Amino acid sequence: MARFTFRLPDIGEGIAEAEIVAWHVKVGDRVEEDQQVADMMTDKATVEMESPVSGVVVELAGEVGDQVAIGSALMVVETEDAVAEDAPVAAAPVAAAVEEQVEAETPGVPDVVEEKPSPLQGRGLGEGDSPQAPSPADVRLSPTLSPEGEREIRQVLASPAVRARAKDLGVDLADVKHDGQHVRHADLDAYLRYGSGQGYHAPHASRARDDEAVKVIGMRRRIAENMAAAKRAIPHFTYVDEIDVTALEAMRADLNANRGSRPKLTMLPFLIVAICRTLPDFPMLNARYDDEGGVVTRHGRVHMGMATQTDAGLTVPVIRDAQDMNVWQLASEIGRLAEAARTGKIKSEELQGGTITITSLGPLGGIATTPVINRPEVAIIGPNKIVERPVFVGDDIVRAKLMNLSISCDHRVVDGWDAASYVQALRKLLETPVLLFAD
Structure with a gap:
């Protein structure tokens, strides 16, 4: 023996x-x-x-x-x-x-x-x-x-x-x-x-x-440690604005009705396209902050983190080079990452390297959120639930689909004016969705 x-x-x-x-x-x-x-x-x-x-x-x-x-x-x-x-x-x-x-x-x-x-x-x-x-x-x-x-x-x-x-x-x-x-x-x-x-x-x-x-223990402890470190090290601030997504929702319904064998489109691919198209004018948001070195790296490519809730806790798969994808490609990649993780086949490298994150509670989205930044990134965007309300258009009252959009930023790197200006740029694209597909 x-x-x-x-x-x-x-x-x-x-x-x-x-x-x-x-x-x-x-x-x-x-x-x-x-x-x-x-x-x-x-x-x-x-x-x-x-x-x-x-x-x-x-x-x-x-x-x-x-x-x-x-x-x-x-x-x-x-x-x-x-x-x-x-x-x-x-x-x-x-x-x-x-x-x-x-x-x-x-x-x-x-x-x-x-x-x-x-x-x-x-x-x-x-x-x-x-x-x-x-x-x-x-x-x-x-x-x-x-x-x-x-x-x-x-x-x-x-x-x-x-x-x-x-x-x-x-x-x-x-x-x-x-x-x-x-x-x-x-x-x-x-x-x-x-x-x-x-x-x-x-x-x-x-x-x-x-x-x-x-x-x-396990994933829950990792989440606790990461969230505590983010709140302890990062001075957060959150800006929230309301966006009329009536036209965008109509476009999404039309595209889904004629999608053929392509994947069903949720709101998420459209949001990611809008984020990628506006980030070049706001490079301070697509960045990572090295606390110890005191260096901010502004990234030219968008590696989009997609915060998702699982039975084991919150995890963030990363969509690489999201700026090069259209809504159909993004929908496929979102589905692929989700399926890979559900079946235990997701790779370690698919869970790291994000430059900015989007997080959504879907139909549970509530009125507004104050998401915690995925350190060492400096910004995280949180779309909230879409609700239908009456709004004034001139002297008329019409039905509109409205969605609040939250953004939390690292105040060491991003000023409030920059965050507000960025959300207004997003708002322009989302309220006029044809611009998402314009060159």
């Missing part, structure tokens, strides 16, 4: 450490080569760590939420034969699901399992019991209530690793929201971050819930 120390590899993002966001094994478990053992969170994505050897786990490096330095021990495995310390290590990046915010997505029907297992025991180096290996079965049946109150039987699809992890955590998979055919580790992670509020609800019951302490 020999002991193999699995050291956290360099994931290739220039990071010094990564956070443990999930363990999929315990001390005493037997692992096979290439079996997923842990999820590690970097600044940009979650990376699935796979065991390079087969054997029995004898030590784990810390608990969920702990930071592990690159090159330090992540797991110690007792193997039957001696294994070289430099055995190859697999690390497959995955990303939190990203939803396009302009249009809502209908959640899938949750599945259920038969049993509610015992709570998770603490983990530590050299600690842990020796639980039984998980059942190889992927499918179980269990009764649940349909919305009409009738009992019916549903299949639960989950890998043995997911099912075993849910059992260890005391989680009923019936409460875990998921979009695909199977409950995945990412679905379980999202449930753990936000509690049972996003899972299955009984159709009629309404009862008080016990208080719970939820450790801030």
